Amino acid sequence: MPPTQKELAKFAGVSAGTVSNVISGSPTVNEQSRQRVLEAIRTLNYQPNLIARSLRTNRTHTLGIVVPDITIPFFPKVIRGAESAARERGYFLIVLDSEGSALREADMIALLRAQRVEGILLITAGGQELSSERLASLTSSSPIVCLDRLPVGLDVDSVCVDDCGAAEMAISHLMRMGHTKIATITGPLTLLNEQERLRGYRQALQKGGIPVRPSLIWSGSFEQEHVAGMCQNGLLQPANRPSALFATNGVTGLAALRSLYAVGLSTPKDFSFVTFDELTAEDFFRPGITSVVQPTFDMGYRAIEVLLKRIEEGKTENQRERVRLPATLTVRESSNIQYSAGPSC
Numbered sequence: 001m002p003p004t005q006k007e008l009a010k011f012a013g014v015s016a017g018t019v020s021n022v023i024s025g026s027p028t029v030n031e032q033s034r035q036r037v038l039e040a041i042r043t044l045n046y047q048p049n050l051i052a053r054s055l056r057t058n059r060t061h062t063l064g065i066v067v068p069d070i071t072i073p074f075f076p077k078v079i080r081g082a083e084s085a086a087r088e089r090g091y092f093l094i095v096l097d098s099e100g101s102a103l104r105e106a107d108m109i110a111l112l113r114a115q116r117v118e119g120i121l122l123i124t125a126g127g128q129e130l131s132s133e134r135l136a137s138l139t140s141s142s143p144i145v146c147l148d149r150l151p152v153g154l155d156v157d158s159v160c161v162d163d164c165g166a167a168e169m170a171i172s173h174l175m176r177m178g179h180t181k182i183a184t185i186t187g188p189l190t191l192l193n194e195q196e197r198l199r200g201y202r203q204a205l206q207k208g209g210i211p212v213r214p215s216l217i218w219s220g221s222f223e224q225e226h227v228a229g230m231c232q233n234g235l236l237q238p239a240n241r242p243s244a245l246f247a248t249n250g251v252t253g254l255a256a257l258r259s260l261y262a263v264g265l266s267t268p269k270d271f272s273f274v275t276f277d278e279l280t281a282e283d284f285f286r287p288g289i290t291s292v293v294q295p296t297f298d299m300g301y302r303a304i305e306v307l308l309k310r311i312e313e314g315k316t317e318n319q320r321e322r323v324r325l326p327a328t329l330t331v332r333e334s335s336n337i338q339y340s341a342g343p344s345c
Helices: 005-012 016-024 031-044 050-057 074-088 102-114 132-139 163-176 192-207 224-235 250-262 296-313
Strands: 062-067 092-097 119-122 144-147 157-161 182-186 217-219 244-247 272-276 290-293 322-325 328-330
Touching (some): 005 016, 005 031, 016 031, 062 102, 074 296, 092 102, 102 119, 119 296, 144 296, 157 296, 163 192, 163 272, 163 328, 182 192, 217 224, 224 244, 224 250, 244 250, 296 322
Parallel strands (some): 062 092, 119 144, 144 157, 182 244, 244 272, 272 290
Antiparallel strands (some): 290 328
């Protein structure tokens, strides 16, 4: 027979009420007592009956997170921060992968709500404008907090970096290296954060007295073939080749590098390169890639805090919380070479 809460209390040397408070995630328990109860749970292999508890309290203490691709290292780092914050507060976190599909994303959110989660973190698949029906479905029922990728028109709480400022920081670095012909390749501009990163690109050039050339703004997607086509078209024409390239997200940045390496171009020899996000297997890139680094763990952690605050407040008309965290620029060899413009080819 599995142990009861009374047996846990006896083993831990605390009251049954203290055990109940620890299991429910109450913040009123002192740390010493909480650790004794958690040790008793581990030792006696206690498994709470979540279904019975949810029926009794009308609470499941369960949250969900939907990510577009669990194999991209950025997302597990965010999940780790979210899971840590949830666990500290007595919540379980269910992780689902939309596989970059908007339809599957909708199915995953519906599944989480069918499981009676109390709130959802969403890193959207992106790539298409949200219909009014889709917007309505996202904002109904359990609260949602968007992370990193922010769909245009979706009025929910959100946590991301200062996208505009981070992009401006990256372009300013390239300008300090002597570049004046800087191209950018973006993700889908149906995402607000991609629009903000493009705005930061424009602002940096304007502040540096460099004209913004529409021909150097390549509005892309998360599709590798699409990214490859744009990069190769832009960098295989010597007369119009930019001296530097800025990718506004890691998925696009990795696709860009792969496609350009495949046709014999290299960085920084043929072009300087900066990307948003650390790339997959960064340590294996030679030369190292200059990256705008997002505080992934903190983003996930803060998103849970925002979500639980919204859950506690209930369905209110309070102003949406928009948390914007600072990013940092890690400079490596891909951009850290002084550039001198020579005669045009």
